[in-house]
Amino acid sequence: MSDTTSGELHDAARDRARRDQLTAHADAARGLVAQRERDLAELQQKLRVETADVRRLERFSPAQVWGLLRGDIDDKLAVERAEQQAAEHAVDGATERLAHARVDLARIEDEIAALGDVDAAYAAALARREHELRAADPDAAAELTRLDSEAGVLSAEAREIAEARSALERAQEALGAAQQALDSAGGWSTYDTFFGGGMVADWMKHDRIGRSARAFTVVNRALETLATELADIDAPPLAGVQISESLAVFDVLFDNVIADFMVRQRIADAQAAASDLRLRLDGLGDYLAQRADAVETRTAALLAHRERLLLDA
Template sequence: MPSSPSDAPEPVGPRSAPTSIETELAGARRAVVERDQQLARRRLAEDGLRAAEAELATARAALADESADVARLESLSLARVWAGLRGNRDERLDAERAEQQAAEYVAATAQARVTSAARELSAVDHALHALGDVAARWVSALAAKEAWVHGSGGPAAARLAEVAERTGALRAEQVEIAQAQTAAEHAAGALGAAAGHLRSADGWSTYDTFFDGGMLASMVKHDKLDRAAGLLREADAALRHLTVELGDLGEQGVGGVAVDGFTRTLDVWFDNVFTDWSVRNRIAEAQDRVLAAGQAVDGVRARLAQREHAVDAELAELAGRREAALLG
């Protein structure tokens, strides 16, 4: 007996997500769009308020000047006496009062614009507040859809898993980049401090060498060198830490601009008696090394900034792919 149409198997195809998930996803998307629109309005409202406030400040300054002119003619002042002698005080006072009234009108108009702009900004802020945490809602809606997709299996789930895996790797890389950038900033600061004390030591060494600075100059010079030695040790440690952080990213360190010999070289200065010329040469050598290390660190910072930008761009692209897979 042939089967009836009602007994025929349903066509096999991709399952649709539950209505509740799709409804929330659509609502969250509308909220994101409305939030972006309100934020654009807010930027315009802020610009309008700043412009209105600047206009009001100008108008109030002009009004103050006009009011001062009227006050001078109304009071017992040299201006009033001179105007009275010339016989035109009343005419001038009327003119000044007219200009004052005109300035009052301009100031009142500007104040009204400020009030209107502030009201517009307040309305936008109220609308944004009413939307609630749009970003969290959108993240939650996407997560619910993603969980359903993973549970249903299929090609979409595999694509999302690939995106999630790559996103996780990039998030971890962001952390490593941030740590390396912090280490690079610390190294740059330590090198800058060392360079400053070396310059000071160099100046005192020059004075001691060429002008026979005597015991006082020698004491100051060696105090500067002591401090420079300590700062160079700090810079050396900072550069070593930077090299470790760069290693976590698969990057080379400051390559060939190490400062391993700084501390040992400086220790020799104080353990042995060298001529002033020898000390000056040592300072010059240290300055050259610090300069080279600083340039290397600057190069590292530039590379890290480029890598950070590349990671951000790829994360944005992956986020787009994820949303497309979930909204499709």
């Protein structure tokens, strides 16, 4: 490694380490500022209460008349004013502490900004070192090529997993909306079956059944998209939950106790299937999270190995 490249890497690594230290300090400073802000808000609220108490005693009011008759209004007012002054001092102290915390945070942030883009500087220094190494050492060049190829595969896998997790989130959201609609249909079906219902209850039940059917259509479309994404990472697809708007037609044509019980049972079956799907989607979420963590761990190890190769050569 040339002296120039070695010095650049040394300085870039030093600045990046300093940036990381300052970032940790800044996070702590932000937490302190937030705490000081909460403390000040609480003390300001207490001051407002104490001030209101003083003003209430200073105003001519039935309470003041009663205090004058008892002869203790001056004592009470003196106590309230003392408490108000104590609250004012507390607010002043909290304001000063907050200002100091903000100044300290600004100082740290300014120091971070003064370092510039340390990641870019470090990457540039590594790139220059890599150029030197590839030209001077064929074996090292081959190893770098292998590592870059593996990194590309991992990057693609990470992207596919991220797309699958995004599709999973959309499916979970759609399922949540469908379950709400289905629960509403189940409630109206129970009312119509066991409590006499009537035309309004019948209409509400049919409307909710139709809504839940349309909602589950959205779920199934989301599951189809999810299945496509899962296929990209060799994960098994998930079956959907189907209910039919013909349930509403069936209930209209055969509006009797038997038909009502059958509709209610079908809704209950769909609710059970939806709950089972929810559990399977949650399990899939855990699986994808584990896959993502594994890829991230492998990528970090690969990059660390690549960096050591460049630094140690």
